[in-house]
Amino acid sequence: xxxxxxxxDNQVRLITKEGFENLRKKLLKLEDKRPYLVDRLEHARxxxxxxxxxxxxxAKEDLEFLDRQIDESREAITHLRxxxxxxxxxxxxxxxxxxxxxxxxxxxxxxxxxxxxxDPLKGxxxxxxxxxxxxxxxxxxxxxxxxTPNGIVHYKILAIN
Numbered sequence: 062x063x064x065x066x067x068x069x070d071n072q073v074r075l076i077t078k079e080g081f082e083n084l085r086k087k088l089l090k091l092e093d094k095r096p097y098l099v100d101r102l103e104h105a106r107x108x109x110x111x112x113x114x115x116x117x118x119x120a121k122e123d124l125e126f127l128d129r130q131i132d133e134s135r136e137a138i139t140h141l142r143x144x145x146x147x148x149x150x151x152x153x154x155x156x157x158x159x160x161x162x163x164x165x166x167x168x169x170x171x172x173x174x175x176x177x178x179x180d181p182l183k184g185x186x187x188x189x190x191x192x193x194x195x196x197x198x199x200x201x202x203x204x205x206x207x208x209t210p211n212g213i214v215h216y217k218i219l220a221i222n
Contacts, residue, residue, distance in 0.1 A: 075188065076141045076175030077156045084141070084177060088134040091127060098124040137177055144175070150221050153196045155188055160220040161196070161205075168219065173197070192216070 076084070102124055105117035144155035153159055153173060160170045171184040173196070179187035186193050195205035196218065205216045 073140055073142045074137075074176055075144045075155050076177055078143050079156075080175050080178035081138075081141060081143050084134060084138060088131065088138065091131045091134060094127060095124075095131070098127055141175065141177065152198050152200055153218065153221055154198070157221050159196060159218060161216040161218055164215045 098120065102117070102120040105114060105120045108114055108116065111117050150157060155173055155175065158170060158172050160168060162168050171181075171186045173188050173193055174185045176187045176189055179185055179190065188194070188197055191207050191209075192205075195207045196216070199205060199218055201218050201221055203218050205218070207214050207216065
């Protein structure tokens with residue numbers, strides 16, 4: 062079943078298969094670091110007076126930060142669903158590479174991805190971003206309008222793959 066972005070605005074979030082695998086790998090790396098930080102904290106604690114033990118406070122902060130990252134990653138994984146697009150390149154869907162032309166004639170190529178993998182500087186645009194929402198499920202030749210701080214920009218879809 063192909064899910065559209067509108068079905069998930071307040072529920073489960075979509076992610077590409079690649080993005081999900083990257084998030085899982087990140088979680089495993091974070092979990093692998095935890096024993097080292099626990100040992101570091103225990104070693105610092107054994108040094109005596111905790112009130113003025115900067116190594117202890119540093120290790121404690123690092124462990125708390127790592128634990129928050131682990132919790133956030135686990136929570137994200139729980140609420141993410143990998144998009145199943147079955148290589149459908151007839152419409153703009155998660156995982157598609159899209160080529161558009163803007164009003165000013167500038168052509169842009171980017172990939173539509175989930176929120177957790179969005180990175181505009183690397184050409185990865187979230188399906189829930191204004192541009193992602195405007196283009197989602199449209200076809201080659203379709204036009205979309207996006208409100209930006211500098212005004213309205215119109216895009217035309219040139220290619221989907």
